[in-house]
Amino acid sequence: MRIDTKRLSALHDLRILGTAPEADYDALTRDLAQCFDVPIGMVNLLDAERDWFKSCMGLPFDESPANTSFCEVFFSSHEDVIVVEDTTQDQRFSAHPLVLGAPHVRFYAATRLVVEGHTVGTLCVYDIGAKTVTPAQVERLQDLGHLAMALLQRRQSSVAATTATA
Template identity: 40%
Template sequence: MTHGALHPIPFDEQARLEALASMSIINTPPEQALDVMVDFTAHLFNVPIALVSLVGRDKQVFKARVGLDICETSREVSFCSHAITQRNDVFVVPDARKDPRFAENPLVTGSPFIRFYAGAPLIGFARQPVGTLCIIDRKPRPGLSDHEKLTLTKLARMVILRMKSQEIIDAAKAGGSAAAG
């Protein structure tokens, strides 16, 4: 992993970005299934905010969200940029105000006033982390138990499987309409 100005860059960033682009999902309309998944995740973990975040070159886009009005942020302020470098583990920040990586972050010092963050990587094609399923609280938390980390990881797997399924459905529809035309 190398470090950019304010956020870490995975060692294989170009391959990661290619995997994300191959999914053709960043600029697509909301999907009800993903909205339901983030709503369920927020309910299960009793947090006000849950997101499916896709991390691009310069920004992160929220493909599904609950508890947050914005649809994207710059990658420089992205907690998820840190989470995607973990690959096989959940990235947890118990109190962002006490973490030197985030204490001055505008998402901590201002709205939405992030205190607690936990993100499980969304591992896409070619085993690349394309984003996260994350939970956010406006108050600090002690962290996550191993069981909670496993639960968030399993939910992230469900999200990526839904994304892959939707891609197959869309490709079949496009193939069918091309054959009909």
Template identity: 40%
Template sequence: MLAAPIPDNDAERLAALRELLILDTPPEQRYDKVVQFAAEEFDMPIALLSLIDENRQWFKANVGLDVCETARDISFCGHAILQSDIFVIPDARADARFADNPIVTGEPYVIFYAGAPLRMPSGFTIGTLCIIDHKPRTLDATELAILGTLRDLLLEELNGSSEAAHA
């Protein structure tokens, strides 16, 4: 398993995340609806709004998992926040970065992963909208566009929250 590298600007990225005042807050219907739609639209057993802090990925919205966070060093989202576009792993068992990851080899058996980075206007990526399956999959261009649109809806909500928090 290869943990995602920590970006040089991670302190600034974490400050941007904390400015949202969203970590460890109760579920909110506006986020839950988008994540639920993603799970249904792509027929995925798991969909998440995942926020990445120093040591964990915390799930602001969660479909299909019984946990609210996992360690950052085993997260796929830790890799996805380093990408400029949607990060897709068709079969994690065949990818050297993830093949021996405990969330691939055991519960929740993450085999397929697609994560759309949540890049704020500040330029910092705070997390992902991700969809997960227990079997290999791919996404076509239309599906990638839909996932990108759903990510953009979440970003609008997050940006609105940020502005409200600073008003």
């Protein structure tokens, strides 16, 4: 993964990494996982070292090494939404360690989360079985992604206001 200092600065300026779970993010994650009928959903934020999960459903941990992040694909793409119905058939993911090994991810759908013009993470879902998606599911992914970005923007405004008064 290439290091983008402006992207990392935008992420770190949010002062969100390592914070406690929040009901609003958890609701987005849960809603998206239910919409796609999948066991794993998350709001993840990618810094230089780790893929940290602000909200996570279906996994027993809250971060993973940055080099195992699926969301890294957004750094080399102009797409706002990526849906991979079968990761074993997609060259971007077919050799990924989480596809070849446990948990054997077969399905991935995500939308980028942008702060100050930089992709800082994704709202995403995973499954261990391949899936076909509907246009309504993709639209819901986009809608929930916009809500996640609104939460991040609200946090950014709150941090800026706190910093200005300090």
